[in-house]
Every structure is written in C-alpha cells, then in structure tokens.
Amino acid sequence: MQSKLHALSVYTVFLLPLCYHAQSHAGGIMLYEIATDNAGLANAGAAARAQGPSTIASNPAGMTYLKGTQITAGAQILYGDLKFDRDDSTNGTGSGSGNILDPIPGASFFVSHQLDDQWSVGFGTYGDFGLAIKYDNDWSGRYFDQDASIAGLSLVPSIAYRFDDQWSVGLGVKAMYGMIQSQAAINRAPFGFTDRADGQFKYKDSAWGYGANLGVIYAPQPGTRIGLAYTSEIKLDFKDHLAVTGDGPLLQRINGLDTELDIKVPQTVTLSLYHQLDKQWALLASANWQDWSKFGDIGVDVDTAVAGTQSTTVNANFKDTWQLAVGGQFQATPENLWSFGIAYDSSAVDDSDRAFLLPVGESWRLAAGWTYSLAPDTDLNLSWVTVWLGDMPVDQTKSLSGVRTSGQFDNAWIQAFTGNMTWRF
Numbered sequence: 001m002q003s004k005l006h007a008l009s010v011y012t013v014f015l016l017p018l019c020y021h022a023q024s025h026a027g028g029i030m031l032y033e034i035a036t037d038n039a040g041l042a043n044a045g046a047a048a049r050a051q052g053p054s055t056i057a058s059n060p061a062g063m064t065y066l067k068g069t070q071i072t073a074g075a076q077i078l079y080g081d082l083k084f085d086r087d088d089s090t091n092g093t094g095s096g097s098g099n100i101l102d103p104i105p106g107a108s109f110f111v112s113h114q115l116d117d118q119w120s121v122g123f124g125t126y127g128d129f130g131l132a133i134k135y136d137n138d139w140s141g142r143y144f145d146q147d148a149s150i151a152g153l154s155l156v157p158s159i160a161y162r163f164d165d166q167w168s169v170g171l172g173v174k175a176m177y178g179m180i181q182s183q184a185a186i187n188r189a190p191f192g193f194t195d196r197a198d199g200q201f202k203y204k205d206s207a208w209g210y211g212a213n214l215g216v217i218y219a220p221q222p223g224t225r226i227g228l229a230y231t232s233e234i235k236l237d238f239k240d241h242l243a244v245t246g247d248g249p250l251l252q253r254i255n256g257l258d259t260e261l262d263i264k265v266p267q268t269v270t271l272s273l274y275h276q277l278d279k280q281w282a283l284l285a286s287a288n289w290q291d292w293s294k295f296g297d298i299g300v301d302v303d304t305a306v307a308g309t310q311s312t313t314v315n316a317n318f319k320d321t322w323q324l325a326v327g328g329q330f331q332a333t334p335e336n337l338w339s340f341g342i343a344y345d346s347s348a349v350d351d352s353d354r355a356f357l358l359p360v361g362e363s364w365r366l367a368a369g370w371t372y373s374l375a376p377d378t379d380l381n382l383s384w385v386t387v388w389l390g391d392m393p394v395d396q397t398k399s400l401s402g403v404r405t406s407g408q409f410d411n412a413w414i415q416a417f418t419g420n421m422t423w424r425f
Contacts, residue, residue, distance in 0.1 A: 040369015045284025060170030074420025199246020
C-alpha cells in the first residue's frame, strides 16, 4: 500500500498543473472530457453511474456508493482539425488560418472516503471549462483574433449522505480559478490610406469564482439508479490594462486602458439513468441543459479609422444548450469492462453570431472505453472520444475600418485520448 501511495503522490505532483489547460467543448465550452472514464461514455449516465470518485464532478451523491477510500488520477491529450477557409467576401489581406487547435494536455484528480454507512467525503480538482485556439499571426482575420484562451480549474471539496437503500444526496463547494488571455493585430492602415505595419494588443487576467455542485440519486431497485445533478452559476470578473504595441498617437491613446470582462460560467442541470440489465450489460442515458444565454463578454475588440481608434468588449450572444446521450457497458470478463456512447449537443450560438474568438457549434460525440482490473483494488481505464463539429460559418466585419473576414471552418473535428487509474483502499 505504501508503494501505491508513493507512486500516486509523484503522479499527482507532475499532472495537476496540466489541469489548467482547456479541453474539448460541448455545445458551449463546458467540458465532459476531464481525464476520467466518463469520456468513454460520451457523458451517458454521468449523474447516476457512481462507479468511482470522479462522480464528485458529475454528481457528489454518488460517493455514498463507494466503499472505503478510493482515488482516481487521470491524464489526457486532445488534438483536432479546425481550419478556416475564406470565401470571396473576405477583403482583408493575409494568409490562411492554419490549424488553430494545437495538441493540449489535461489532467484530473479525485479522492473519496467513506466515513460510515451514511456519510462520505471527497475532493476533486479538474478543468471542466474552457477553449484554447491559436491562429497564424499573419492570417486574414488577424484583426479579430490571433491567439485566445479561456479556462477554469475547479477545486471541489464534497460531502454526501445516504438516507437508505434508495435515496442519497450530495453537495460540493466549487472554487474555480479562471484564466483568460487574447491577442490580435491592430490595423494601422484603415481603408488602405497609408502603408503601415500592424500594431497589436494583448489582454490577460485571472480571477476566482465560487459556486456549488448539488446532486441526488434515487435507486428504485437494485441495479437501477436515477441521478439529478445541478451546478450553480459561477461569476468570473476579469480586469486588465490593454497592452498595445505600435507607433502613433491613436494606438497609444488606448494603451493601458482599463478593460473589464464579466463572464458567467453557466448553471447546468443533468438527469441520468443507469440500469443493469444482467450480469454483463448495463444501459445508460443522460439529458443535460446549460444556461449559456447569460455567458457575457468573451474578449476585446480594437478597431481603427482615419480619425480615431476605439476599444470595446465583445458579447458572446450565446444561447442555452442541451445534450442527449446514450451508452452501454459490457462486462466481457471479470477483468474487462467495455464502454461506449453517443451524444448530441446543440449549438450555443447562431451562425450569424459566431466569432473567431470562440468558434463553437453543434456537435456529435462518438466514444468508447476499456477498463481493466490490474488487481482486485486497482483499475486501469483507457478512453477515446471523437467530437464532430462539421461546418461552422463565420462572417465578421470591423465597424470602423470595414475589414471583413468571411468563410467557414470546414469539417471540423476534435479527438481526446484519456488514461486514468483508480485505487481502492
């Protein structure tokens, strides 16, 4: 047991910093892939499974189904293909966007402990909110965005109580450390009247926000669980000075300008079902709602004209999203458990409102996972998920300079590979 704990402490020290990176997104930018076995089910049954300490993220009430002390630590890598193709309506100069999604690592850590037959406590840390993109610096839409990321690391101490064989409840206090950064070029030759090199602005800040995870699980019969989970809204207030580079009094007028971005990480509701058909097969399903209509500002816009320069914040114009997911688990042998799932997420934004800062849309998920029992008290899980975003049109025009970039992200997709281990003591 000592060797396991030593290996786990080393593993945690190296991987927890990776939690700061954003991973793949849902209809908005809340994340289902947080380096747990849930990735192999496309979120199906997430609020009802209660099969490991990662239930702290999806429904803290599930801790009452976990015996003794259990620890899950995981890592994942995400990559994809998001390239923007211009159409003939684009009047800006420059190259193509390149693939805006670099490979991104991620990690998570969970621990649960059963105090007695009724009470359980636990703690989780994971990155469940965010998106990171990077365009080529000289691309034709560089005045809208060159490099942008927003991410949230959640720290969630949790407690759960089991009333009887049927009812359990759970509560997690969620502290989120949010980070945002963006940079874009500034057009110093609006309308082509002069021949000047681009300027540039940068914005970067971090903030803490607080909320809660609530959950209940009802088991009408052995092997069947219905879970309902709620996560509250978290407000992140970012404030930074614009850092502007480039010669000329028009640009220096906004250099150091105080800029506030008020972002609300949305409240969510998830209803899930887990049903054991027999000793080998289980069916899972989830319905999820996310309150993206209150998301708020997503970045800064700097525009130029011959007579002056203006800086404004950019509202996401997001709308609420929903998800439907179904999946299954097959216990092929006592050591081998196979998982699979499929899910659909609606889009958080209409095509007319999509921005280069956060190019999101509706998505389909196809996922699979394999859990292998290395020993009676140790499990290894490997999961894979592909997220199909399809075509995502974007058409943005600067109000002062008239620079327009139009086209779409063609056949966009994202994939994530996850590995994690669970120890039981």
